[in-house]
Amino acid sequence: xxxxxxxxxxxxxxxxxxxxxxxxxxxxxxxxxxxxxxxxxxxxxxxxxxxxxxxxxxxxxxxxxxxxxxxxxxxxxxxxxxxxxxxxxxxxxxxxxxxxxxxxxxxxxxxxxxxxxxxxxxxxxxxxxxxxxxxxxxxxxxxxxxxxxxxxxxxxxxxxxxxxxxxxxxxxxxxxxxxxxxxxxxxxxxxxxxxxxxxxxxxxxxxxxxxxxxxxxxxxxxxxxxxxxxxxxxxxxxxxxxxxxxxxxxxxxxxxxxxxxxxxxxxxxxxxxxxxxxxxxxxxxxxxxxxxxxxxxxxxxxxxxxxxxxxxxxxxxxxxxxxxxxxxx
Numbered sequence: 001x002x003x004x005x006x007x008x009x010x011x012x013x014x015x016x017x018x019x020x021x022x023x024x025x026x027x028x029x030x031x032x033x034x035x036x037x038x039x040x041x042x043x044x045x046x047x048x049x050x051x052x053x054x055x056x057x058x059x060x061x062x063x064x065x066x067x068x069x070x071x072x073x074x075x076x077x078x079x080x081x082x083x084x085x086x087x088x089x090x091x092x093x094x095x096x097x098x099x100x101x102x103x104x105x106x107x108x109x110x111x112x113x114x115x116x117x118x119x120x121x122x123x124x125x126x127x128x129x130x131x132x133x134x135x136x137x138x139x140x141x142x143x144x145x146x147x148x149x150x151x152x153x154x155x156x157x158x159x160x161x162x163x164x165x166x167x168x169x170x171x172x173x174x175x176x177x178x179x180x181x182x183x184x185x186x187x188x189x190x191x192x193x194x195x196x197x198x199x200x201x202x203x204x205x206x207x208x209x210x211x212x213x214x215x216x217x218x219x220x221x222x223x224x225x226x227x228x229x230x231x232x233x234x235x236x237x238x239x240x241x242x243x244x245x246x247x248x249x250x251x252x253x254x255x256x257x258x259x260x261x262x263x264x265x266x267x268x269x270x271x272x273x274x275x276x277x278x279x280x281x282x283x284x285x286x287x288x289x290x291x292x293x294x295x296x297x298x299x300x301x302x303x304x305x306x307x308x309x310x311x312x313x314x315x316x317x318x319x320x321x322x323x324x325x326x327x328x329x
């Protein structure tokens with residue numbers, strides 16, 4: 001019996017490699033796996049609907065889901081999660097604490113990026129710095145002229161201006177034309193070499209751990225989307241994919257915990273694993289809706305309040321219903 005041939009685009013992570021090399025199979029499906037950068041996947045999926053199954057920006061997915069025109073339905077597989085305290089860089093000669101960002105100019109590659117939604121959520125919830133308190137400057141990190149992937153209708157009071165033609169936000173930060181920089185990637189090497197530029201939070205790990213202790217939120221960056229027309233024809237597919245991605249993560253986690261000969265090129269792996277478990281618990285990178293409701297709902301609340309989603313999405317309308325409950329023997 002032939003299997004369903006599907007195209008699958010994801011990042012090159014330890015938690016996806018078991019699917020790529022065949023150690024984990026997708027029930028009833030024969031996936032053509034592609035390992036791509038987030039920028040390429042997100043652009044091709046949102047502009048051209050290029051893949052059957054694809055890693056998606058949580059923010060772009062929420063924008064289109066709220067509008068009712070998203071070609072994908074998500075499953076609660078969170079291939080990217082990250083505390084975004086390390087995403088905020090500032091001119092340390094001007095900005096000494098988060099509250100100092102009020103009235104300042106901050107560069108972003110795109111206003112609606114998931115990492116920046118989370119950074120703004122942290123600034124607002126913990127430090128009272130609202131999106132309208134900052135003047136946002138949009139531009140490329142290393143290459144000038146980066147546009148928004150999705151057209152936005154921002155609320156009154158939020159000001160977003162384009163960086164000058166031919167200028168990147170890294171160059172602007174280095175020159176002092178902007179006071180801060182928020183992005184999924186760090187600014188250019190030249191900017192990082194400037195002694196006046198550094199993280200807003202002097203110890204971002206300590207700040208992130210404190211954030212988790214207070215909120216129980218490990219921010220979600222990316223979800224996995226399945227083409228809606230494919231799900232309509234094959235309603236078993238979302239559950240099969242949820243099962244396979246979860247199994248692949250379990251394989252990766254087992255390898256990570258085998259420190260007899262560490263599988264990652266990084267010292268102090270045992271100590272980092274111990275610290276992660278002590279802070280986030282034994283299942284510190286969980287998939288599924290259960291246990292992640294606070295992170296999902298907080299993101300959806302801020303996404304709407306920041307003017308990105310046209311309506312306030314509920315947790316129960318974001319993911320395919322067949323993936324809400326996991327099956328176990």
